[in-house]
Amino acid sequence: MTLPTPKPGILKIEPYKQGKYATAAGARCIKLSSNENPYGPSPKALEAYRQASAELHRYPDGSCAALREAIAEVHGLYPDKIVCGAGSDELLGLLIHAYAGPGDEVLFPEHAFLMYKIYTLSSGATPIEAPEKNLRADVDSLLAKVTDKTKLVLLANPNNPTGSYLTDTELQRLRDGLPPHVILAIDAAYAECVIAEDCPDGSRLAGSAENTVMMRTFSKVYGLPALRLGWMYGPAAIIDVMNRARSPFNVSSVAQITGIAAVRDTAYTAEQRRLNGTQRDSLTDEVSALGWHVYPSEGNFILVDFQTADTAAAMNAHLLARGIYVRDVKAYKLPQCLRITVGTPEENAAVLEAMAEFMAQAA
Ligand SMILES: Cc1ncc(COP(=O)(O)O)c(C=O)c1O
Known part of the structure; x- marks a missing residue:
């Protein structure tokens, strides 16, 4: 059998x-x-959460339109270039599954967030780790690991668990050194913690390049990990792929309503x-x-x-x-x-x- x-x-x-x-x-x-x-979370987000229970018998807005509007307004981005997900984890998994499979390689620094390896393996692709220098991602060592099989490069900025980051100049050098068909995914889960002026969230690159995305979460500074809410910003073609790949109601209405109040409470x-x-x-x-x-x-x-x-x-x-x-x-x-x-x-x-x-x- x-x-x-x-x-x-x-x-x-x-x-x-x-x-x-x-x-x-x-x-x-x-x-x-x-x-x-x-x-x-913010008291305003908690209040919105309580009120959200009135509509539990209705499906959520599958496109998260109001939430994307709020995020775009607060961050100065385009709502059409945002996709929301059940935590940034979900978006990361969808991205890897959409762009990498058996025979492909997904590259990240050696002490990267563990989910990068897990999603790469579940997509059937091969995880490739690039050595770091003093627990900091290294642009040259990442570029040295790129092959014709590389489909994505994943980088948390700042990184969990090391706390280190690449500067905007370094991120740009990484992007410039990658072939255009390789996606650079900048995971800015901790962007709202950052004090250093030279630690970028990746939105500049994600807003200007055709092959770079930025991911954000409501799980850290916004204090809403139980809700499972994250978002991705990037070029229209990649956002379109994400919208095709995601499930139709991947973000609950409670998460959307609470997220709007949280992001607006700057x-x-x-x-x-x-x-x-x-x-x-x-x-x-x-x-x-x-x-x-x-x-x-x-x-x-x-x-x-x-x-x-x-x-x-x-x-x-x-x-x-x-x-x-x-x-x-x-x-x-x-x-x-x-x-x-x-x-x-x-x-x-x-x-x-x-x-x-x-x-x-x-x-
Ligand atoms: C670097 C990094 N990316 C993504 C996540 C996942 O966040 P979420 O709760 O939005 O799935 C975490 C959570 O620990 C993280 O540390």
Whole structure:
């Protein structure tokens, strides 16, 4: 008897493990494992969410017209060049599946977001990783890996979990060095956290090139990961392909209505950017003062290097025992590191206290 067999590539996938979140009832839990906004969404978005329940018996607008209008207005973009999705994850998967398949290659930096590899494998294409320099994507090493099979280059700017980024000049050099038929997908999931003036979100390139897209999410600074909402901006031909490939009602009306209020509350977004930046700086300074190397980050997380995998695992166990959940990044080939989401001042203080305690015990 011949049993059902999945397409080649599927069984090579190591399933994505989300940040630890379950806790014993009543136990203290400080969740810094999934790069969420500890303050949650804008009160205006929450109010819109409550009101959205009035229309649950109707299908959503499959084209997300009002949401695309709002995004376009706030960001100074064209609504027709936007497609919305159930998280930027969905859009990333659709893009890879639409443009790459068996025999094709999808290229990304060696410490890239794990979903890049997962979607590449599920499309049947081959993932190709380009070495980084000091945990930063490297334009020359990416270009050196391009072959006539390359269909897409994926780059998070800034990147998760390293927090590093390419400047606009570097992104342009990457684009200029790629053949025109290769799509450059710039994943700006953390764009709303960025303070550095030379860290672009990719919208300039996505708005001007015929082969470059930018992806954004409402899961991070907007504080709405449970809703599953993201968007892509790019040339009309690619957006058309995405609209053909997506399911007709891929974004719920609740997500659309809440997303409109969230994106329009620019004062809240600015305040969250400021709060995250301040807390990220002080967390970086204080963890560094304890003697650990912290990689500079433009995201809502820091990556701490504990020098050995054993020390990182022991520190993780120590934090876990105190109800503090951070992310081990072994799957990102960084077993000596832990990624810590920037929390509230109280949460960050608890992390620092627990780390100092660990070091006192080890001394
Ligand atoms: C770089 C990067 N891209 C995309 C995503 C996925 O975001 P979403 O919740 O919109 O699917 C994440 C989430 O962690 C991320 O870190």
